Amino acid sequence: MKTIIRKPFINNQIRALKVRVIDETGKQLGILSLNEAIQMAREKNLDLIQFTEKVEPPVCKIMDYGKYLYLEEKKEKTASKKQKSSEIKGVRLSFGISAHDLETRARQAEKFLKEGDKVRIEMILRGREKAHADFAKEKISQFMDILEKQIPVKTERELKKEPRGFTIIISKK
Secondary structure (H helix, E strand, O other), X not given: OXXXXXXXXXXXXXXOOEEEEEOXXXXXXXXEEHHHHHHHHHHOOOEEEEOOOOOOOOEEEEEOHHHHHHHHHHHHHHHHHHOOOOOEEEEEEOOOOOHHHHHHHHHHHHHHHHOOOEEEEEEEOOHHHHXXXXXXXXXXXXXXXXXXXXXXXXEEEEEEEEOXXXXXXXXXX
């Protein structure tokens, strides 16, 4: 998923008559006419890049356009690295799951929670298992007890009866 960087106006694309100019070192040169600013940039083999639109006169900087695009792309990458989107990971329990398997699934859920993800715990009921909903709820509560001994959790969505069984969504406190 690549985000599109909005490209600013450069050189002759700038529509203002007068612009506030900053040179490549960051020193303000003042308000100049657009033609003077473009001429000054061309003498240094650089481009005039417009940074602001809403300010009157617009702020423009003399710098290499390729370098500007590179720096913007680099900023975008570091920003996307820093943001962590929490996913919903799934842990599926079966009706006849053993105590040891419950502990194994609890360790897996603990790993997901420590990574900052939410966990959907689901128990699928088939056929005659649907008649023993209380037994299924008991298995899920056993799982939650095992998990809460390892890591504190909070319930995002309460235990919910669905056509195929039960689900509950939890996250780290």
